[in-house]
Amino acid sequence: MSFSELGLHDDLLRAVTAQGYTQPTPIQQKAIPVVLEGRDMLASAQTGTGKTAGFTLPMLQRLAGGKKPGKRQVRALVLTPTRELAAQVGESVSVYGQHLSLRSHIIFGGVGQQPQVDALKAGLDVLVATPGRLLDLHQQGHVDLSSVEILVLDEADRMLDMGFIHDIKRLLRLVPKKRQNLLFSATFSNEIQALAQQLLDNPALIEVAPRNTTAEKILQTVYRVDRDQKRHLLAHLIQQHGWFQVLVFTRTKHGANRLAEQLSKQDIPAMAIHGNKSQGARTRALGAFKSGDLQVLVATDIAARGLDINELPHVVNFDLPNVAEDYVHRIGRTGRAGSNGEAVSLVCVDEHGLLSGIERLIKQNLPKRIEPGFEPDPNAKPEPIENGRRGQQQPRAKRKTDGQGAKADGQRRRARR
Numbered sequence: 001m002s003f004s005e006l007g008l009h010d011d012l013l014r015a016v017t018a019q020g021y022t023q024p025t026p027i028q029q030k031a032i033p034v035v036l037e038g039r040d041m042l043a044s045a046q047t048g049t050g051k052t053a054g055f056t057l058p059m060l061q062r063l064a065g066g067k068k069p070g071k072r073q074v075r076a077l078v079l080t081p082t083r084e085l086a087a088q089v090g091e092s093v094s095v096y097g098q099h100l101s102l103r104s105h106i107i108f109g110g111v112g113q114q115p116q117v118d119a120l121k122a123g124l125d126v127l128v129a130t131p132g133r134l135l136d137l138h139q140q141g142h143v144d145l146s147s148v149e150i151l152v153l154d155e156a157d158r159m160l161d162m163g164f165i166h167d168i169k170r171l172l173r174l175v176p177k178k179r180q181n182l183l184f185s186a187t188f189s190n191e192i193q194a195l196a197q198q199l200l201d202n203p204a205l206i207e208v209a210p211r212n213t214t215a216e217k218i219l220q221t222v223y224r225v226d227r228d229q230k231r232h233l234l235a236h237l238i239q240q241h242g243w244f245q246v247l248v249f250t251r252t253k254h255g256a257n258r259l260a261e262q263l264s265k266q267d268i269p270a271m272a273i274h275g276n277k278s279q280g281a282r283t284r285a286l287g288a289f290k291s292g293d294l295q296v297l298v299a300t301d302i303a304a305r306g307l308d309i310n311e312l313p314h315v316v317n318f319d320l321p322n323v324a325e326d327y328v329h330r331i332g333r334t335g336r337a338g339s340n341g342e343a344v345s346l347v348c349v350d351e352h353g354l355l356s357g358i359e360r361l362i363k364q365n366l367p368k369r370i371e372p373g374f375e376p377d378p379n380a381k382p383e384p385i386e387n388g389r390r391g392q393q394q395p396r397a398k399r400k401t402d403g404q405g406a407k408a409d410g411q412r413r414r415a416r417r
């Protein structure tokens with residue numbers, strides 16, 4: 001199956017070819033015709049499956065086809081949970097739409113609002129935004145959403161996890177009743193089903209397996225190790241095997257910072273990326289990591305969600321995630337685009353229950369190893385796990401610190417109530 005067989009026009013096909021894509025991915029094969037038809041869609045697909053092109057390409061085609069004379073109005077609104085995902089989707093819109101005369105812009109908190117206000121004033125066809133900043137700008141009278149024809153909620157489950165449900169409901173009141181709705185979510189919790197019920201009209205249901213949940217391309221290994229030896233074992237493994245571009249997951253923001261510092265002290269260039277970092281710091285860290293200048297990126301689950309980092313050779317679970325599904329999301333970042341990947345988990349005595357939960361979910365027993373020199377103490381007693389994840393998932397309005405921009409967002413929102 002080719003992209004042209006899916007009904008995409010020449011201008012979009014040229015952009016796709018320039019990206020080097022020869023064949024649509026499974027989600028693209030299913031989603032593109034549905035979106036072109038103008039139907040609502042509920043899709044279960046994760047980052048790495050090609051879902052962004054799956055909705056962006058047909059959305060752009062519809063917008064280009066139905067263009068009206070006069071001032072540009074926001075006709076497509078894409079909402080994302082994080083700034084990084086907004087930036088990535090916005091980039092895709094620019095790249096795929098390079099031969100069309102549509103204008104798009106990205107709006108998120110943590111950066112100055114003036115360039116965003118200027119872009120809105122100049123007129124836009126496509127707006128990619130995180131909910132908080134968008135509502136702030138709307139409240140200040142800078143955004144008109146009354147001409148929206150296509151609404152996309154990307155990573156809707158994560159938006160709900162992050163406490164955006166009220167923001168989403170407010171935004172739904174600002175767009176016209178008659179519109180096309182596309183909802184993407186990695187999971188179908190009761191909450192997502194309730195949202196889908198409210199949002200979607202006779203949707204096409206599309207499901208594709210995450211590109212890498214199958215173990216075949218990912219070598220998964222568990223190292224048993226003592227809690228306080230984990231960082232030494234990690235440094236040892238990185239140095240011994242000469243690992244490069246290692247994405248390391250920790251459970252807490254504090255843990256991410258501490259680990260990045262410790263690795264850097266051992267001459268392993270590392271930076272942390274999480275919600276308390278400024279937008280500039282996050283962008284710099286991600287850029288250095290992608291370009292290969294930074295050997296290790298340490299991230300929390302929420303910060304890592306939606307990052308488009310391709311063909312990552314190594315993912316390390318420095319801490320096992322509290323939620324077993326997150327293990328699948330984490331390791332899904334390795335071995336993209338046909339290359340092999342390796343996922344290593346460092347597991348101490350506190351985490352045996354979490355490991356069993358993961359093995360039940362993925363229906364396989366993971367191979368366990370002990371690295372010579374890092375043998376765990378057989379008499380070690382489990383301790384309760386420090387639970388940073390819940391803290392990160394507090395609803396936005398309750399969070400005390402999430403970078404300057406988010407703080408400013410919160411203050412404005414409180415003022416609004």
Ligand code: AMP
Pocket residue numbers: 020021022023024025028046047048049050051052053308310
């Ligand atoms: P996404 O799941 O949208 O985050 O996309 C994951 C990665 O796959 C991105 O880097 C895309 O550039 C790439 N990609 C999307 N569609 C294709 C395709 N048809 N062939 C090859 N790579 C693709």
